[in-house]
Amino acid sequence: MLGQEEEQVTSNRPRARDLGINLRGTTGPLNAITDVAGVEVGYTTLIEGDGPLTTGQGPVRTGVSAIFPRGRDGVGNPCAAGRYSLNGNGEMTGMHWIDEVGELSMPITISNTHAVGACHTGVIEWMNANHPQLARQWLLPVCAETWDGYLNDINGGHVTPAMARQALDAARRGPVEEGSVGGGTGMNCYGFKGGNGTSSRVVSFGDTAYTVGAFVQANFGSRDELTIAGIPAGQLLTVENPMEDTDWFEQDLRVPGGSGSVIVVVATDAPLNAAQCKGLARRVPLGLARTGTTGSLFSGDIFLAFSTADNGPSRTGFPTTDPVSDEIFTVQQLPWNRIDLFYAATVYAVEEAVLNALVVNQTMVGRDSHVSPALPHDQLQKLLGTTN
Template sequence: MSETLLVTPAGKPRARALGIPFTGNPGRFNAITDVPGVEVGYTTLISGDGKMEIGKGPVRTGVTAILPLGREGAGQAIAAGHHSFNGNGEMTGVSWLEESGALNMPILISNTHAVGPCHRGTIDWMVRNKPDVANQWMLPVAAETWDGYLNDINGPHVTSAHAVAALDAARNGAIEEGSVGGGTGMNCYAFKGGNGTASRVVNYGHRDYTVGVFLQANFGSRKELTIAGVPLGAKLADDNPIEAFAANLPAGAGSCIGIIATDAPLLPGQCKALARRVPLGLARTGTAGSHFSGDIFLAFSTANRDALNGRFPKGEPDAGAYGHIDFIPWGRMDDFYTAVVQAAEEAVVNALVANAEMIGRDGHRSPNLPHDRVVNALKTRGVIAS
């Protein structure tokens, strides 16, 4: 098995390193960056310990940047759609996305109270890198999940400069998972959570396409946790300081932001259909979808580059003033739906596995998923060979 399927660039184990089985055929990096052109960058902010003082820390947060067409393609419109499984969260820019079916901006993800600086940072970055786009209008996409258990979330620690730095850091290839970027202070199933990614290759007869999923995983109650179809919540119910904090943080609270990319040519409505499948992948890991978890998903296709642009027109329309778009027939979408579900499930488990315990504000502790106990439980059920 390829090394990139087993460990992150920093050498942290991924789910397959534990022998956890998954269905479907992953791409080279088993990441959203398997989709050609997609780049991911992080700014990670970790500082301070002890008692929280608003504005002073401790800080456990950051920014994640996803560039659908890389630096050079920023500003070019591609088909996209979003789905709000539970709207107790925020993703800016989706009103226009819903209206036009097009995305032409980078996607930034951070903590709940850092949406503003990320929005501003995207504008600053576009002004510097794509002034022609900035001279018209911009509706950046900035999304969030809540990291207030570990982080001084009300402090102004994330700045527009941090958002710009994450955009500047975006690269293709293997990407880091766990407690990095916007996922730094997040928790999942009352274990240390954060960023997870996975991909699937879909054969379409004459060629292969790739579907990649990236999650900022910050959801789920411990009792719900399921891995490879095995309910593990009861077996791992001990050492649960996060839900002991439940007077201020209801079990299952937090949120999940999911970004789905594919190089298959799709209509905006088909992108929305992909986004609607992410909850099915999350459900495989146990969650029923908490009221306190804002679960919002965005899918885009990198094909038909700039076919959906809405730039200011020049001159009068002529015989060539029409747009054209190729797309997968609706009747052949099932394999792409399956790919989203499979990759979303694995991305959650990757986010859990690629993590270590973290101590944050006021000594709040987020324990890591105990790898050995998970492996032993799966061996007992025959999911992993003894």
């Protein structure tokens, strides 16, 4: 098992901007979701075995990603939140409560499709150990997934509650590792090796600079759809695409090229209410579309956005005898007629996060020697005209 070190590290591989890809907007200093103050990201990665698939034994290419909106110490203090599902062939738990009250107060985990239960249990165990006072009431963790069964022994039960707890314990501020780590380890995107990507944008509002950050677990898109900086790269790159063969599923099934899923988490420190956060989540598909996808029926495309601006106690739990609990409260809110700046920042950050997930990656061989090829940097730079 590969765990995250005490201080987060980044891959030495280049990111999208390093290849000269023309991308819009001004990034934060890390160009990551952790540019939003307080946000922490952690991983547990599991890469074991090679060769033929034996369910329960491997090969294993999977993991867990964890995101704390306010860091581990801020769990329980809610963030305004909203969500949007472009296509519901996937899972993100805890959404009914977010729809009801417009708040998120739990950490977020992302893993593979058949690991949602293990992550859900792991988060509850972690909460009991680290925030027992909060665990006295109900807990509705946010656990999301995409399918990694092309490379991973997905039915083998390799993701455990302990792995989810380890990812939560590993969460840190600072640079975020991208590519084949955490929940993104076994994922594919546009017929290339996919996984995790992140990006951020700085938005000026009056005398204040706010940040919008995006984190993507990218496992979606057909090869011929891939578009980079307006160029139909997927149609022009000469790399074999074994994922779109008709017989790898070992049944008489044709797996459509757009199959998979994508989970996107958007964070901001701008004072947005729940409806405005939902507006950000609804703009995520526009960022994905800039990379080419048309949204497959066989892809679970589910998005969550939250604001860390109003940092106070929860007002949705059981009432207390404290007189403060009887007081009317007020919060700041961005004017609706200035929201377009934040919509644009979301679109551009999501686009770049997907491209980072592709560019940072390397070729991976998984179960039954299935190959997920890396996006070829040299060919791409020739198409873009950015070769030195």
